Amino acid sequence: MFYRKAPLLLIGCFWFIIAGVSAQDQKLADSLALIYQQNTVTDTAKLELLRNLSFNETRDLKKGLEYAEELISLSESTGNNIYLRRGYFLKGTKKRLLGHLEEALEAYLKSADVARKSHHLKSEAEAYSAIGDSYNVANNPTTAKYYYNKAIITLRQSKPQSQEDSINLASVLNNAGDAFIRIKNYDSALLYSIEAKSIFDKVNYLSGKGYSLGNIGMVYASIGKNDLAEKNMNEAIRILEGTQDYYPICVYLTSMADVYLSKGDNQAALNYTLRSLRLAEQYGLKEQVADASRKLSELYERAGNISESFKYYKNHVAYRDSVNNIRSVQKMADLRYNFDMSQKQIEVNMLNQQKRNQKSLVVSLGIILGLTIIILAILVKNNQNKQKAYKILNLQKQQTEEQKAKAEDALNELQVTQKQLIQSAKMASLGELTAGIAHEIQNPLNFVNNFSEVSVELLGELIEGTVDKLTGSDKAKADEIINDLADNLKKISHHGKRADSIVRGMLLHSRVSANKREPTDINELSDEYLRLSYHGLRAKDNTFNVSIDTSFDNNIEKLLIVPQDIGRVLLNIYNNAFYSVQQKTKLNIEGYEPRLWLTTKGIEKDGELQAVQIHIRDNGMGIPDKILNKIYQPFFTTKPAGQGTGLGLSLSYDIIINEHKGQLNVETKEGEYAEFIIELPNKK
Secondary structure (H helix, E strand, O other), X not given: OOOOOOOOHHHHHOHHHHHOOOOOOHHHHHHHHHHHHHOOOOHHHHHHHHHHHHHHOOOOHHHHHHHHHHHHHHHHHHOOHHHHHHHHHHHHHHHHHOOOHHHHHHHHHHHHHHHHHOOOHHHHHHHHHHHHHHHHHOOOHHHHHHHHHHHHHHHHHOOOOOHHHHHHHHHHHHHHHHHHHHOOOHHHHHHHHHHHHHHHHHHOOHHHHHHHHHHHHHHHHHOOOHHHHHHHHHHHHHHHHHOOOXXXXXXXXHHHHHHHHHOOOHHHHHHHHHHHHHHHHHOXXXXXXXXXXXXXXXXXXXXXXXXXXXXXXXXXXXXXXXXXXXXXXXXXXXXXXXXXXXXXXXXXXXXXXXXXXXXXXXXXHHHHHHHHHHHHHHHHHOOHHHHHHHHHHHHHHHHHHHHXXXXXXXXXXXXXXXXXXXXXXXXXXXXXXXHHHHHHHHHHHHHHHHHHHHHHHHHHHHHHOOHHHOOHHHHXXXXXXXXXXXXXXXXXXXXXXXXXXXXXXXXXXXXXXXXXXXXXXXXXXXXXXXXXXXHHHHHHOOOOOXXXXXXXOOOOOOEEEXXXXXXXXXXHHHHHHHHHHHHHHOOOOOOOOOEEEEEEEEEEEOOEEEEEEEEEEEOOOOOOHHHHXXXXXXXXXXXXXXXXXXXXXXXXXXHHHHHOOOEEEEEEEOOOEEEEEEEXXXXX
């Protein structure tokens, strides 16, 4: 009669230490979400906010997963290993509840690895217990017991003393008890679960008590003690409903169906199972959808309703395969093997490193001794004056070479600066002229737009008033004239608004940036605006597709830039690239596949980052040589009328060259490709 369930306790217990609260609290998550939406906290406070949001979000698991992934990203960017291991642990918990076991296991293994490298034994034990949970869910109780034992051993090494330590130990005991249930060792399972409940009672930890009561009820259900099973599981459901923790509730509801089925009350069993299925579907709990569907199939088969039985069995198979498919099981085995091998390899590497260090020490001592003898011999054979002369000569030679190198660098820098100053002067003059013209045009343009709209309204009033009183040919003639006037006014309004957008572009081109420079991850910024541009194009034309290849240099550090301005540059270049491949696609060239490449790389000198290059390449129409020297001129565009103002590349050039003192170059071949290269200096 025993109904298969996944390990549950760790979700509510292990995070007691990290959260600093007694249990998950959906109401707290809802309150914190309001603070998060305001986006007014510092990075340090945001780490704690994201951790609390992910932990307490039990109603919307996908939202909780998003918080966990943002926590991981922010922890990596700020180098905070404490929140990094917490983020991976939270990600694993949400992934496991959503039925993505191999992704959950991978996240837990990363959490264990970060904790081990940080020498945080309690967090390492926490991760091992969660890994055991994942294997328990995957129907591998043997491996689950192995990791539970690792968790218990690690906890004892950390010398548990506090209340939180006791909760951790109880968590592992309860989950180990679940593993014993799966292999039908009910005596051991009951012993572990009762011991865990005793600990939770002492520390007054309500959620942990709920999980323990559920486990005890499952054991009693398995050995036929239905009254005790019903009593414990009903109490567990009552406690966990208060914390809005629906995953274990689904498990216990389905197990209660088994209890009532053994009593002969088929309708009650059916009601409990249907309630479990509704909760599981509502909160996206794939594993419990599969289990509840299987139980419903059995119940309807007993009732002789073959069509309903077959429907729920198909649902069970679909969800079961999505959770426990062969590839997932194999990958989970591979993940465990790789993790264990990496641990052994670390130990072997440490031993080999010690041997190499000892050998290197002996060799170094020999070299030092030999050099000492040689130096002493030289000092004896050569007089002091010759040595001084030799040193002075070498020093002069070195200084001469350094001065020569500096002079060459200065000359190259001067030549580049001269070119940039000439172009900057041209652009500055043009910007001032553009701003003056734009401001002068703006006022009459506003009158054109406003009066065209007012005239349309007046025509409407004329139609509803005077014209309606006309009859016969007079009314027809008046209607025809009014319709013509309305069409003309709409065209005036349309072209007036287009002119208005051009004027706004001119003003934008001539503005002085007031944005604040801040350290920015170039890889993240480039990728973000690439997705923004692509999805913007797809929103206009959902039939268009393009292959995107990205290659990011993960070793480059953050640059001090104005991210909004650089983002505008990237967006302009991406839009041009997508437009180019879109136009080439319309030519229906056989074998042509539209493609865009995005590459970032750091430029180093003497071990320090000097600049970062962003390469954006497409295999579209390319740029003809005859217009290559015009592409940065304001209002120059190759797009049809109405599709572009010609200010994008001009504005981009101003942002890169004048504001960020960088470089913007293009390499192209007409009909084959175009590649823009943005180089941003690393200025501290």
